[in-house]
Amino acid sequence: MFITLFSFTLIGLINEFNAFQSITSIVKESVYEEDFVFHSNSYIYDEDGEIISDVYSNENRIYVPYNDIPQMFLYAMIATEDRNFFSHKGFDMAGITRALFINAEKQGIEQGGSTITQQLVKNIYLSNERSYNRKLTEVLYAYHLENLFSKEDILEFYANTIYFQNGVYGIEAASRFYFSKSAKQLSVSELAFLAAIPNNPTLYNPMISPENTHRRKEWILTKMFEMNYLTEExxxxxxxxxxxxxxxxxxxxxxxxxxxxxxxxxQLVGEQDGFNTEIALATTTEEKSVLLEKRRLRVDQLLKSGIHIYTGFQSEKQNQVIQTIKKHLPENDIQGVAVMINHYTHEIVAITGGKDFNKFDFHRGFQAYRQPGSSIKPLLVFAPYFAETNSPINKSISAAPFCKDSYCPQNYGGSVYGNVRIDVALKHSYNTAAVRMLDEITVEKGFSYLEKFNFAKTVDEDYRLPAALGGLTFGVSPLELTKAYTTFANDGIFQDARGIQKVVDQNGKLLYQWEDKPKQVWSSEVNEKMLNLLTKVVTEGTGRKANFTSSYIGGKTGTTNEFFDLWFVGLTENYTTGVWVGQDQPQSLASINSRSPHLLIWRDIMKE
Structure with a gap:
């Protein structure tokens, strides 16, 4: 009987040992170094290096390496959470035994006896369930972590993952959230104050129960003194x-x-990582959707890694643009946007999405595609005409009635003209002259210049004479049109304007940067002629209300059929700015056209 009982007991022990070995193998296979790469806040900066946006969702965390974590904070956590941290192998048998006796006395799970390593395991892998099964798993994970990482690594992970209430994770984010400064600038008392919170974030929430936080802070300081982490002074x-x-x-x-x-x-990530090329080559809607989602997930991953995005943004100009639009468009149902570009740096310094814009709403500045009206003429007709014919600006061109293939455009108000000079045709925006000029050089030739501006929604159906007056299938965005006009400020050379200067990681390593190359669209001689013509639009023509004293000023108006859209895009010596006014569901703006809000908005923005 004894031999039989011993045999069964031995078999049971072997099975238990095998089960333990199995659990240990599972734990080893479940722990990866990648699990300890944590989300961190990203930041967007203006041209002066000032933060204009913290980018994070649910977890406010600023990940910092071990050497940037104040030593006194680590001492505070060790003194109160895990005195034997540097000597144990992930679990503290004395602590666990003490907890077992207390739990037996209380007939429940009152104490856990968890080390810092075990608490890290719980934060990363396990739930807050109080049970012996979970505790055993916690110990196994902790033991494996101690073999995988150094003590300093574990302290770094722990200090960056513990919860400080109010959506704040990690010591650096907590320091900035509660004290508006880096953790390295905190006093011993302030560090102990923060160290009080993670033990019970609800109970020690300093925004609601500061007296509780202060009480635990006093206790922490005492424990630090007992452990000789603090001198008496x-x-x-x-x-x-x-x-x-x-x-x-x-x-x-x-x-x-x-x-x-x-x-x-x-767009930048898609360009640099090859997503944009794959999306353009996708042959099915499903394939394109999959690629778009991959690109979005890649950007989301980057933002969670803690990147720094530097831009050419100028807050004073942005505020001025917003206020100017509100001033000249008091009507609730009429929208207006403006885009301002520094045409020397090729940076977007201001862009609006519409009046009373909310983040991530439909952005009219770059997502609204509208008919450009006559504002397309300098790009599609006049500059290409000069380039192809080498004509002088005072060449005579017919503005008489024109018909071709049943297309018979009209001048504004139905006016009829005879022969006029080219500069007169542009400054007064004679439609028949513009259509005749495009017909002379051919539609295909005119579009060969327009293609260089990367308008996203021009299609084959646009290659027809009505395009000379802005008659496009989908239209253009205010951002696109303003970018194109910077060519006049750059001697006939087009270079895409951007908001982002560079993207770097937390260590300052360059990750992404635009690699736009300038393109010669037309010659310097053609460009000089166009600058002359654009000036006359403002000083003598349809854009007179935009005029003010400047070393250079020029631009072009655009009005679509039935006054659905009002445009003005122009430039001074430093900036190119485009303004669009309209309604989201196109309706006539005839009631406000006479006061020319688009011209007044542009003038007031650029005068500053």
């Missing part, structure tokens, strides 16, 4: 120090510009 100084919270809110300003930057970031 440091201890007394820390206990007597008054704690003053200076909480900060998430920085998220200028929704118009930030929304655009998120869009441009996706």
């Amino acid at each position: 440091q201890f007394k100084t820390a206990k007597s120090e008054k704690i003053a919270l200076t909480p900060t809110k998430k920085v998220d300003r200028f929704p118009d510009y930030i929304t655009y930057i998120h869009f441009e970031l996706e």
Whole structure:
């Protein structure tokens, strides 16, 4: 009987040992170094290096390496959470035994006896369930972690993952959230104050129960002193120090510009990582959708890794543009946007999405495609005409009635003209002259110049004479049109304007940067003629209300049929700006056309 009982017991022990070995193997196979790459906040900066947007969703975390974590904070956590941290192998048998006796006495799970490593395991892999099964799993994971990482690594992970209430994770984000400064700038007392929160974030929430936080802070300082982490003088100084919270809110300003930057970031990543090429070559809607989702996930991954996005944004100009549009468009149902580009740096310094714009709403600045009206003439007709014919600006051109293949355009108000000079035809925006000029050089030749501006929605059906007056299938966006006009400011050379200067990682390593190459669209001689003509539009023609004293000023108006859209795009010595006014569901703006809000908006923006 004894031999039989012993045999069964031995078999049971072997099975238990095999089961333990199996669990250990599963734990080893379940732990990866990639699990310890944590989300971190990303930031968007203006041209002066000021943060204009903290980018994070649910977890406010600023990941910092071990050497940037204040030593006194680590001492505070070790003194109160895990005194034997540097000597154990992931679990503390004395602590576990003590917890078992207390739990037996209380007839429940009252204490866990968890080490810092076990707490890290719980944060990464396990739930907050209180059970012995979970505790055993926790111990196994902790033991394996201690073999995989150094003690310093584990402290780094722990300090960056613990929860400080109010959506804040990690010591650096907590320091900036509660004290508006880096953790390296905190005093011993302030560090102990923060160290009090993770033990029970709800109970020790300093925004609601600061007295609880202060009480635990005092206890933490005492434990640090007992462990000889503080001298008597440091201890007394820390206990007597008054704690003053200076909480900060998430920085998220200028929704118009930030929304655009998120869009441009996706385009930049797509361009550099090859997604855009694959999307363009996709043959089915399903294939394209899959690629678009992959690109979006890649950008999301980058933003969670803690990148820094530097832009050419100028807050003063953005604010001025927003206020100017509101001033000249008080009507609730009429929208207006403006895009401002520094045509020397090729940077978008301001862009609006519409009045009272909310982040990630439909952005009229780059997502609204509207008929450009006569504002397309300098790009599609006049500059190409000069380039192809080498004509002088005073050449005579017929503005008489014109018909071809049943297409018979009319001048504004049905007016009829005879022969006029080319500069007169542009400054007064004679339609019949423009259509006749495009017909002379051919539609295909005119579009060969327009193609260089990368308009996203020009299609084969647009290659017809009505395009000379802005008659396009889908139209253009205010951003696209403004970008194209920067060519006049750059001696006939086009270079795509961007908002993003560069994207770097947390260590300052360059990740992404636009590699746009300038394209010669027309010659310097042609460009000089166009600058002359655009000036006359403002000083003598349809754009007179936009005029003011400047070393250079020029531009072109655009009005679509039935006054659905009002445009003005022009430039001064430093900036090119485009303004669009209209309604989201196109309706006539005849009631406000006489006061020319698009011209007044442009003038007031550029005068500043």
